[in-house]
Amino acid sequence: MLPSSRKPYTNVTLAHRQRWRGRVGMMLVACLSVLAGMTDAIGFMASGDFVSFMSGNTTRLAVAISAGDLGLTGRLVLLIATFVLGNALGVMVSRFSKRHALPLLLCIGALLCGAALWPSTETLPALLAAIIAMGMLNAAVEEVNGLPVGLTYVTGALSRFGRGLGRWLLGERRNGWRVQLIPWAGMFIGAVIGALLEQQMGLRALWVSGALAGLLGLVTLMIPRRWHLGFMPR
Template sequence: MLPEAKASLSAEQIRLHERLAILLAFVAGYMDATGIIKWKTYVSFMSGNTTQLGTSLSSGKWGIIMTSVTVIGCFLLGIYAGTCLAVWKKCKSKTISFYLVIFLLIIYSVVSYYHQIPAIPSIAIIGFSMGIMNTIVTSVGNQKVNTDFVTGTLNSLAKNTALFSMTNDQEERKMYGSNAIHLLLLWLGFLSGAFVLPLVISSLGSWILLFPVLILLICAVWINKSAIPI
């Protein structure tokens, strides 16, 4: 949902953005848990990777340095690509970012079924995909959100809750309360994705990424059938 400068949104748009943000947060949590379990690297939590990079630079752990630099760089490239797609005036598709991520995850799953893909190219592809996904929904109502950034979500949740409790203006209380609920649901979405991954990883095996592919495909079809712009 770029660029950010949008006029006031309808209630239908806000509901659509909220549902999409929750589903994308679920996918991000699922993928982050996948990265931790399979490659000991976050694929959407760049604060953690930056911390690992800093500590590894001081101790000379070159393996962690390589994986951290790779995933951070590819995540940034994904955000760059997703933002360019969102503001590209010649592109009329509302769901091109969804389908690009779906394509990357399917190709990765098929190749990994037949061949063992090393950690570096794995986190490069997944990190790039998560960067693109991070640009799809950037606000719910008047509240900016980041479906991959849990620290920012919790920070905004606490601030909106504090502002809700400190104001006596009913319109402000309604706005801050609504923002807090959106942010709480976003956090729960991410938490749920991380919770589900360990439950299905043994049964899905090499096809573990097809679960988020299915969710993203449902989102894309849902948007295409809806007359509401994202």
């Protein structure tokens, strides 16, 4: 009787923990998406270039090539390559820090604060620092309870939400598709905040992004280590 009486309790406990892990993970995703949206809006309004939305920069690159604009083509190639480098650096920092999020987010915060300190007459170095930071941000959370999430881009999230909606309309009842709106909403809210900040502070609004990255790094210390290991890239 004892083993059978313990089994339902264990299953309920595991399910309860999994639900809480999912909620905490998606709250973290929402906050990090706010950071990404804020930074992207600040960078775009200050320079006209996207900081985290590389799909937009890729389309602009194709248009620049077709127009024969070599200067813009070179600039956009540099921005896209820098973003790729940032993603690689994010994984490396995560591994070197034994997959603790705090060192990663502190590095991101330092890059954003450094960008804010750069003279406003030369926006490219500040822009590159912010792009590296946004690339690195993707190493903070890769999935939550097996659901893939994106922090600095939301096209995939909207696509997964739309496909889930289509299945739901067909009568299928699968879990997980609704939460894909969380990173989209976070990025949208962050972009609104970033646009308002840039109107008041210009590129120095990246100070706020840097401070938020550091604050979120401290918040991750309150997340159980086992949970966070499941969020970050392996």
